Amino acid sequence: MNHRNKNNHLGRKCGHRKSLLSNMASSLIKKKKIFTTLAKAKALKKYVEPIITKSKMNTLHSKRNVFSYLRDKTAVLELFKDLFEKVRKRPGGYTRIIKTGFRFGDQAPLSFIELVDFNETYTSKKKIKSVRRSRKKNKKNE
Template sequence: MNHRNKNNHLGRKYGHRKSLLSNMASSLIKKKKIFTTLAKAKALRKYIEPIITKSKINTIHSRRNIFSYLRDKTAVSELFKDIFEKIRERPGGYTRIIKTGFRFGDQAPLSFIELVDFNEIYISKRIKKPVKVRRSRKKIKKESNEQN
């Protein structure tokens, strides 16, 4: 039974799992989108969302706390740059998981995990939505009846 066990152990021991999630989180911050299995993506979401929430407070204390999770100076400095200003305004839900299919060898479900505000496709669709104009067809019918 799996009662009261919140996190997915991913078939690894504590140190390996901690390193795996730390490396994946720093890669996600640097590249804004990574390709991984669905189980790892879901575990990474639970790992990185509190880190991004802590980055809203720009103090040395929060930088050191985040560094203890990520262990990557460039990822921590990237997280506190002006690029992440859009994310800081968001109340939560910083990541999006998109299922892409299954791996050829073992049929493991694969997915993308990405930071929500950095996907240009979704943002451009949301902003540049064409307005549909509905036109009446009565005039066309009257003209065709007059010709007959």
């Protein structure tokens, strides 16, 4: 039985799993979208959401706490920039997982994990205005 075992171990030992999630989280923060398996994406979502919540307070203490998780200076600097201001206003749910299909070799389920506020497809407010054209017969020609 799997009672009280909330985290997915991903078939790795503790140190390997921590470094895997740390590297994936820093890649997600830098690139805003990464392509991975579904199990890793779900584990990454549980790992990166509290980190983004901690980045809401722009203090030295929170920067050091985030650095202890990410271990990447450029990702920490990116997370505390003004570019992430729209993420800080959100009360939670900073990431989105989109299932894309199955891997060719072993049929593992694949997915995208992305930061919600950086996808232009879903966040654009501009609507395309459609022009209605009607074909009416010309009465003069008849």
